[in-house]
Amino acid sequence: MTLTIETLQPRLVALFQSVIVRQQLSQGYLFSGDAGTGKTELATWIALRLFCSHVVNGQPDGTCSECQRILSGNHPDVVKVAPEGQSLKIEQIRFLKQELTKSGMETNQRVFIIQDADKMTVSAANGLLKFLEEPAPQTYLILTTTNKNQILPTIISRLQIIEFARLPRPQLIAQLTTAGISTADAAVLARLTNSLPTAQEWLASDWFDPLRQKVWQWFSHIQDNNPSAFVDVQANIVPVAKERSIQNEALALILLMLQDVLELHFGRGDSLSFPAQQAQLTKWAENATSQQLLTQMEATLAAQKYLTANVSFQNTLERLTLQLL
Known part of the structure; x- marks a missing residue:
């Protein structure tokens, strides 16, 4: 069972539904929380909500061409960057900086998602500061991290921090057992990690x-x-x-x-x-x-x-x- 972001973080989804309707979305966010708490999923949901052609009751439909391109990683105005190996390289940030200076290719808005931002090198982190100091209109940057203390204070000071709560233990155990993990294994793994993929990786x-x-x-x-x-x-x-x-x-x-x-x-x-x-x-x-x-x-x-x-x-x-x- 893969929990949807609406089930995983209903409070935060409701918050961003309201923020987007009121057109008060900030241009920089830091999503902070344990692995498995839905940080990247919510960042993706925001991109879907902004670009979806058929929003229903505040929710992206997930099936229109815009949503499908975002979900498949093929939308030119939604850019995701994840660490290569142990760190986010300066080359990846250079690519981001080039993209951040461009206007939307198909619309007037763009979304950039940087996963595991705590793995940025110092030079890579410094490369983001110029954008954060002078963000382009309707360009949104979302960083995710499991360890915000490893991110430069100068970057944190320019972002709105959103803390992600852990999945309640009974709900996590249900997720683990539904995925085929024994009750005994799920009981201890649910104390050690909030992430189904991590639990499966450890067991293997x-x-x-x-x-x-x-x-x-x-x-x-x-x-x-x-x-x-x-x-x-x-x-x-x-x-x-x-x-x-x-x-x-x-x-x-x-x-x-x-x-x-x-x-x-x-x-x-x-x-x-x-x-x-x-x-x-x-x-x-x-x-x-x-x-x-x-x-x-x-x-x-x-x-x-x-x-x-x-x-x-x-x-x-x-x-x-x-x-x-």
Whole structure:
């Protein structure tokens, strides 16, 4: 199931419907939010709404020739730019700058969408400033990002920022299970990502399931006060979590396991990340005090900060192991 932008972000769609009707659309926007929250989809919806030949009740019909060309990437007045590799290159921004100086080829309006704008190089970002300082009439620039803190303040100051809310967890789980992901997998993935494509990519990867199993084994040893947890770090978890992004997910999994134990300790458990392991989690919850669990939670949150501060993953996890045992 692929959710439409009207279902994913109904409040924002209603907002932009009203803004466009009142002809108050700003010339520069920054759409900020987690992956999977519909940023690019809403940017595309705005382009569809502006160019559609048969708008019905404030909605583009999606079937007219204008809409079809936008959806297929063939409309000359709707330009999308996405990173090539790890960054948006200066050549891509040069192309944009050339296009931004032109009038609409078929109409008097143009829409430019820059995906993952936080991946712009400094020179590429600076290349946008002239347009943002003196935008051409009826030319609209929409940037999307999952990390607005990585965008130059000089650019942010010239854009209207729109924050995208995460999809409610029950709705996301329904989306994941409808796409063929098991209920158990969906329960944990819905805590880690808001994106169906990302969830599917992780499940198909060679690291996600092994990491989940190795972290569970380590966590079991921690809860049972078993010193084998120290062996788990170097022998099992570190070899799987070689990249920083995977290391972040390892700590996120630990935090989710602790949250499950804490919920069960306080008599809840209707929204577990690991529902298939509820019996074992309940046993640990019954054998721990509230203070012990809160201390473990604080130590894990601190470990996330250490990793962010570039402390090595192995040192971070070994330190956490020592604190939790």
